[in-house]
Amino acid sequence: MPPLSRPPRETRALFRNAGAALPTRHAALLERCVERRLRGPAQVLSGHHNTNHVLRLGLLPAVLVGAVPFARLKYRVPRETVEVVPRIWPREWDVLRVVCRFLPEVPRCLAVLGDNHSLHVYRGGTVLSDRGPHGRIGEGLMRQFAAFFARTAGIPAGELPPLPEDWPADGDSDGFLRRLVRFTEERVHRPHRPRFGTLFDAVGIPEDAMARFLRGLHPLTPRPFALLHTDVHRANVVVRRNRIAVIDWELALFGDPLHDLATHLVRMGYDKEEQARMTALWAEAMTRAGRAELTAALHDDLGAYLAFEYAQSVYPDVLRAALALPPHATADDFHAAAHRIGHALSRAREPLRLVDVPPEPHLIDALRHWHDAQNNPATPR
Ligand SMILES: Nc1ncnc2c1ncn2[C@@H]1O[C@H](COP(=O)(O)OP(=O)(O)O)[C@@H](O)[C@H]1O
Ligand SMILES: [Mg+2]
Known part of the structure; x- marks a missing residue:
């Protein structure tokens, strides 16, 4: 401590x-x-x-x-x-x-x-993730999440702390998503290349992954910006008497509300049907709150944010899987790390235009190689 x-x-x-x-x-x-x-x-x-x-x-x-x-x-x-x-x-x-x-x-x-x-x-209650990392949460809680997003988006922008000077202008959805992509490239990928570059390469993440993502991106429709939580997943939700409270606001942003919806859809582990239901409830809640303009081109543009969420998460997923390996990692440790990376890669396959995801034995080899070099810097690579 x-x-x-x-x-x-x-x-x-x-x-x-x-x-x-x-x-x-x-x-x-x-x-x-x-x-x-x-x-x-x-x-x-x-x-x-x-x-x-x-x-x-x-x-x-x-x-x-x-x-x-x-x-x-x-x-x-x-x-x-x-x-x-x-x-x-x-x-x-x-x-x-x-x-x-x-x-x-x-x-x-x-x-x-x-x-x-x-x-x-x-706040006393149960953290939603304690009920399990997956599994349906039911219509009642989904409706509450939809209402939560509408209430959050309704917080007046003028009340929020000041924004960085170079932050994309309100409504510049395209600039906002590009800004997120730039962060992933400049602040996540590049700084970690010296230590993790060989591993990124070996598991098949192309060095120009973010550029590939941008190449596949269509221009987004402008939507007004709002306060976003950006990390509404099960471990950040306390449920008491069936009412939710969302904690952990340190990653809050001011931007395109579709980003909040996309991170929620992915990080909650919803299946396809639940994703569609949650999206419909979200749009309904925004419209009922008098913010129908936030749902503009929802069905055209949500895919771009979902693709970004899958694309950017390959970096944290690979980093965290590799860093979680203990110095004397066992076969089970390597297996678990490879599984995690394989899952992240298969979700990022389309947005990153990956030809295919390496099979698990290949990922295990890549991890072993990286791990040896980390724990034994003299080992020739
Ligand atoms: N008020 C709370 N009631 C119950 N559990 C909580 C509460 N605050 C935090 N936790 C538990 O602690 C974990 C970490 O807290 P959180 O505020 O989300 O920190 P972090 O920024 O590290 O994710 C949560 O995922 C949850 O399991
Ligand atoms: Mg948290």
Whole structure:
């Protein structure tokens, strides 16, 4: 567990409820309380990006941050992680401050400690992924997801934190998707080539994969931009009394709403029939919310975002599969990693115009080769 950092005084501002700063002495008291709780037994929930400690605060520190005394809270500590998607708002709490005003079921950020540790309300319930990684979720939950997307898209753009200066202009759907492609090429593929290039090549990802994807892309119809969560999958959804709350807003973007729908359709593991049903419910919910313009050319353009989701995910899938191999990887470890890569490649086959996906023994060989070179740098490649 990383120790709590002691940031310089001026950065020790704490945001209470909607964002008012707490006096430094209260900040120090809160830090001490959290440190003490972290030394005791605490439930730890890990995702790709953060380690979350579930803890409770006593009367005084809880009141300081506007929490219910002794209720469960979530203390969120960022992990060192492979950056695979763009982040336009580096501080999740800036986004949550707005989102929670419009979506009251989303757990609030109560305080920020140091530069980037944060304390959140913990929402009791079941994480949807705990019911299993696959399987139908039913019409009721799908309708709630559709309503969630419409409510999120309804959050006024003027309330959101400022955008990067060079962000595509509102409605430039084409520029938005191209921006995502550029990120994958420049910030995911290229920086990882020195370490993973031989593996990318050996499993059959063409070096110009993103250029191939762009060649297959038709010009997109302009759609107004909206706030997007971009990562609505089972592990980011807490269900309580059959009502959903979507957590984990750090990858939120402002862009073409079809991107949010596409990542949801793919990452939920819906089958074809459910994908079609979810798309229809999404369009209905947007129209009912008076935002029919967000559904413009839905059926022509959704495919482009689905294809991008499959194409870009070959990089994180290969990286994560390779990095998950322990130094003394067993045959089972290689088999599991190869299976994961094979699955990612077969989904990306069309968008990346791959001729064919190498058979599993070939993928295992590629992984073994890469793994040997990593653990034994002197081995000739
Ligand atoms: N409020 C919560 N209630 C229940 N489980 C939670 C809650 N917050 C997080 N979790 C669990 O912790 C995991 C990681 O939390 P999350 O906020 O999604 O972090 P990450 O950014 O690392 O994905 C979630 O996938 C979920 O299983
Ligand atoms: Mg998560």
